[in-house]
Amino acid sequence: MREKLWIYGGLLLFLVGVTFPVWRDAITHATTQPPALEMPANQKQCVAPTDYMLTSHMKLLMDWRTSAVRDNNWKYTSFNGKVYQKRFSGTCLQCHSKAKFCDRCHTYVGARTPYCWNCHVDPALVKGATP
Amino acid sequence: MKPLVPLFVILAVIGLAYGGGQLADTRYLLGIVLPYAAIATFLLGFSYRVIRWAHSALPFHIPTTCGQQKTLPWIRSSWIENPHNKRGVLTRMALEILLFRSLFRNSRAQIEEGPRLLYTENKWLWLGALAFHWSLLVILLRHLRLFVEPVPRFVIGMDTIDGFLQIGAPQLLITDVVVVAALLYLLKRRFTDRRLRYISLYTDYFALFLLLGIVITGILMRYFFKVDLEGVKQLALGLVTFSPTLPAAVGPLFFVHLTLVSLLFAYFPYSKLMHMGGIFLSPTRNLANDSRRQRHVNPWNYPVKVHTYQEWEEEFHDKIKNSGLPLEKE
Numbered sequence: 496m497r498e499k500l501w502i503y504g505g506l507l508l509f510l511v512g513v514t515f516p517v518w519r520d521a522i523t524h525a526t527t528q529p530p531a532l533e534m535p536a537n538q539k540q541c542v543a544p545t546d547y548m549l550t551s552h553m554k555l556l557m558d559w560r561t562s563a564v565r566d567n568n569w570k571y572t573s574f575n576g577k578v579y580q581k582r583f584s585g586t587c588l589q590c591h592s593k594a595k596f597c598d599r600c601h602t603y604v605g606a607r608t609p610y611c612w613n614c615h616v617d618p619a620l621v622k623g624a625t626p
Numbered sequence: 627m628k629p630l631v632p633l634f635v636i637l638a639v640i641g642l643a644y645g646g647g648q649l650a651d652t653r654y655l656l657g658i659v660l661p662y663a664a665i666a667t668f669l670l671g672f673s674y675r676v677i678r679w680a681h682s683a684l685p686f687h688i689p690t691t692c693g694q695q696k697t698l699p700w701i702r703s704s705w706i707e708n709p710h711n712k713r714g715v716l717t718r719m720a721l722e723i724l725l726f727r728s729l730f731r732n733s734r735a736q737i738e739e740g741p742r743l744l745y746t747e748n749k750w751l752w753l754g755a756l757a758f759h760w761s762l763l764v765i766l767l768r769h770l771r772l773f774v775e776p777v778p779r780f781v782i783g784m785d786t787i788d789g790f791l792q793i794g795a796p797q798l799l800i801t802d803v804v805v806v807a808a809l810l811y812l813l814k815r816r817f818t819d820r821r822l823r824y825i826s827l828y829t830d831y832f833a834l835f836l837l838l839g840i841v842i843t844g845i846l847m848r849y850f851f852k853v854d855l856e857g858v859k860q861l862a863l864g865l866v867t868f869s870p871t872l873p874a875a876v877g878p879l880f881f882v883h884l885t886l887v888s889l890l891f892a893y894f895p896y897s898k899l900m901h902m903g904g905i906f907l908s909p910t911r912n913l914a915n916d917s918r919r920q921r922h923v924n925p926w927n928y929p930v931k932v933h934t935y936q937e938w939e940e941e942f943h944d945k946i947k948n949s950g951l952p953l954e955k956e
């Protein structure tokens with residue numbers, strides 16, 4: 496009888512653990528509604544097609560960094576012919592807000608807070624400074 | 627030949643899921659119906675098997691030991707290798723489950739020139755198994771970020787450690803490298819060791835190929851053919867909050883990953899993978915070696931009709947007395 500208590504207790508613990516997402520989401524009233532991202536007000540188009548940006552913006556950033564820092568190539572010609580400076584804060588964050596755009600989405604999908612901000616600055620925090 | 631059939635089965639599933647990930651109807655089937663069916667099978671099947679085990683008889687008291695048993699107070703007993711109480715059993719179980727202690731003692735028998743039988747240490751299986759299982763656990767916990775909102779703090783913390791090499795973006799995760807290396811080693815072991823190849827079954831290969839398929843599609847999705855994680859999270863949250871949502875644009879690779887995962891969960895309770903639950907219920911491990919102090923009664927014992935000496939003496943009391951033989955009672 497005592498063994499049965501251990502076994503059923505263990506099984507119950509396992510089931511409670513496996514269903515953790517179900518009851519945790521019930522407690523926090525999670526919905527499938529993604530967070531509202533603040534889109535640039537006066538702009539229509541990102542530096543690359545939106546589909547690509549949505550999934551692969553981190554790759555673009557890495558390409559920019561490598562070609563800018565290593566090959567001294569600072570100009571990025573976008574798919575629609577516009578030319579951008581390969582600047583992290585200086586380009587992305589001129590249109591986008593870090594806190595209300597990048598961070599909101601990253602928090603939602605649980606992306607590791609990009610360590611880039613250890614060095615690169617959020618222009619919103621240094622009003623008037625040149626990026 | 628044995629590995630080929632499971633390989634083709636997995637490849638067929640991958641092909642079907644890849645195709646199915648492109649059509650609206652089959653997306654619903656693969657993205658919502660299949661995961662629910664799979665997780666229900668997993669939970670019910672797992673519980674069923676554990677309950678069946680709980681009710682099976684334990685005819686003998688059979689802990690396996692490899693240390694000095696507790697005897698006289700002045701002989702030092704090894705309380706972990708040969709546990710005599712609950713504390714010892716729990717410690718031994720914990721070490722077995724968390725560190726695979728018995729695999730650490732794995733040895734290998736070889737016939738050398740001579741012929742001479744040689745036993746050597748072989749820790750590779752232990753290392754490979756440990757690396758695989760721990761990586762898998764970390765990966766599963768990491769996936770919580772897709773199912774839980776807000777994301778628990780420990781999941782992010784775990785990933786910061788996992789990605790501390792800071793290679794590339796998205797950051798290279800150490801567990802991703804380790805899990806593939808470990809799975810490939812576990813597979814290679816079955817291919818290259820002749821004796822092991824002989825005893826390997828379809829199911830052994832099936833489990834390995836299935837896990838490799840899941841892990842490789844996951845890695846492809848993370849580093850190479852990116853999918854829209856926001857959409858994936860909507861789908862995943864929809865599943866666990868019972869409000870199924872099918873986001874418009876998630877790549878077909880995600881459906882391959884999800885289908886393989888569903889297959890794994892549905893297959894789990896019927897397969898050798900149930901060792902996850904079984905390890906806790908192994909009588910060779912979870913019993914204390916106290917059979918000299920505590921009587922273990924076999925539940926299968928047939929009620930045998932016995933006639934004891936006392937009863938016999940009583941029956942023939944007068945005859946024994948008359949013949950002058952000694953009586954125990956007097």
Ligand code: HEM
Pocket residue numbers: 762765766768769772796799801802805840841842843844845847848849853855858862880883884887890
């Ligand atoms: C047995 C279960 C599973 C295993 C072993 C597994 C394994 C993996 C692995 C190794 C990766 C590579 C990236 C990483 O390590 O985080 C990955 C990524 C991924 N998995 Fe899974 N997975 C499982 C279940 C699931 C489920 C149920 C879902 C969906 C709801 C899912 C969705 C994803 C997604 C979207 C990615 C890409 C993550 C990214 O881009 O960062 N996985 N998986």
